[in-house]
Amino acid sequence: MNDMRERRQSGAVIAGLVGLIVIVGYAAVGILQILVWNPLAAVPGATLEQIYAQLDLANESLATSWVVTWGVIGVVLAGAVLLVSAVGRTRPVSFVVAADLLLLVLAAPAHLFVAFGPGMSLADTFMISGGDHAPWGVALYLVSALALTALVIRVVLAKYDRRALVH
Numbered sequence: 001m002n003d004m005r006e007r008r009q010s011g012a013v014i015a016g017l018v019g020l021i022v023i024v025g026y027a028a029v030g031i032l033q034i035l036v037w038n039p040l041a042a043v044p045g046a047t048l049e050q051i052y053a054q055l056d057l058a059n060e061s062l063a064t065s066w067v068v069t070w071g072v073i074g075v076v077l078a079g080a081v082l083l084v085s086a087v088g089r090t091r092p093v094s095f096v097v098a099a100d101l102l103l104l105v106l107a108a109p110a111h112l113f114v115a116f117g118p119g120m121s122l123a124d125t126f127m128i129s130g131g132d133h134a135p136w137g138v139a140l141y142l143v144s145a146l147a148l149t150a151l152v153i154r155v156v157l158a159k160y161d162r163r164a165l166v167h
Contacts, residue, residue: 009085011093016082019100023078026107026140027071033136034067034115041133042122051122060121063114070114077103094154101151108144111137 039051039062046054055061081099115137116130123130132138 012085012096013082015093015096016078016085016100019096019103020075020078020082023074023100023103023107026104026143027074029136030107030111030115030140031067031071033132033134033140034111034118035062035064037134037136038115038119038132039122042128043126055121055125058121058125060125062118062121067114067118070110074103074107074110094158098151098154101147101154104147105144105151108141111140 036048040046040048043051043054052062078100081096081103084099085096115132119130119132122128
């Protein structure tokens with residue numbers, strides 16, 4: 001019984017570690033998308049230093065601290081999921097996976113929210129649209145959509161499994 005419990009906890013920790021790695025990647029891509037790739041794609045031919053200088057002259061900002069804070073919050077939450085899976089009562093792997101999938105789902109609207117201001121700053125400074133000019137924002141939203149799909153499937157299957165056990 002103890003061996004089974006250790007294997008379950010080990011599986012939950014591995015799932016939590018994988019979730020943390022994925023969310024660190026998501027946060028890194030999101031930060032780079034907002035602060036580097038999107039500005040470079042929005043103002044072709046300009047260097048990042050030139051873009052930031054023009055933003056500064058126009059009294060605009062890409063809100064670097066807010067963007068980095070967004071990424072750090074996601075990583076801290078994923079770290080908390082890993083910590084919960086590693087200490088205390090044993091958590092089922094499915095709980096850890098669902099928690100990390102939920103974080104990935106919520107990352108999309110949070111990314112959209114945090115990217116709005118920098119996008120508007122680029123739009124106001126360079127007289128362009130405020131939307132994504134680099135493709136990585138769409139890639140992040142796709143990852144979140146896939147996470148939502150996986151989470152819904154997991155919930156439906158869990159509900160089906162419970163009904164099968166009752167009947």
